Amino acid sequence: MSSNQAFQDFYADEFARCYGCGRLNEHGLHIRSWWDGDETVCTFVPRPEHTAIPGFVYGGLIASLIDCHGTGSAAGAALRARGGEPGTAPMPRFVTGSLHVEYLRPTPLGPTLEIRGTIQEIKGRKVVVTSTLSAEGVVCARGEVVALEIPEGFGAQGG
């Protein structure tokens, strides 16, 4: 299995409409994350309109990247904890319980951004993921997502 098989590529169709990471949202950002050893990684090139102060990336986009990378990483981690890898078993789906972002320095608009996640905790239906967001090797933001697994049957109800 290629290491860039993204967690989000395996979400069930009814959970694949997210503006941030849904492969079926034609207007969305299509954020994708995958394993790199024990870390998770995502790369993203902001569009020119994703600006804050001219020349720098919009903080809300940075929050979105950390958010969807966090819930995707949580899904991958929960699956791995159950002995699975993307594509080998149904992918669980997590939503965000809380999101924290520290903006350490302005993030330049233009370069590819790399978000790297570390699984801090898996407990029941909760997974905690911390991430760094870097541009050209410099960490510009740090984030934490507390992700919660969606109860079974929610999709049928909600979607």
Next chain:
Amino acid sequence: MSSNQAFQDFYADEFARCYGCGRLNEHGLHIRSWWDGDETVCTFVPRPEHTAIPGFVYGGLIASLIDCHGTGSAAGAALRARGGEPGTAPMPRFVTGSLHVEYLRPTPLGPTLEIRGTIQEIKGRKVVVTSTLSAEGVVCARGEVVALEIPEGFGAQGG
């Protein structure tokens, strides 16, 4: 002066390109915030594509609303602390130092969202703003923004 004169309407042109709240960003969200007594308020109707799980609002959009409402509120609060109101003096411009969002319950997609901010602290170039985000009178998310005033001259350099 009408109470819905938005803080963001008075940002200097070089600071009005933000994807979240810049009036000059033609692809952006055009988030606008204003005083309501001692609180700040913002209303926003998400677009259909701003979905998370179908039927509910994307968490990254909620983070963006709390973010830009927070920095806008910080600008209004700093101006008021100096004796000014929007339109009577140059509007300061804040960026986000940190952002925290608690997602209390799924936010329904469809109704107008209302974000209400409270100024918690003004200290030097730092302003702390807490916000609630509600749909049809129910608080669905809570947030905190630590906003930092941009040093003078940054615009000429960054923009």
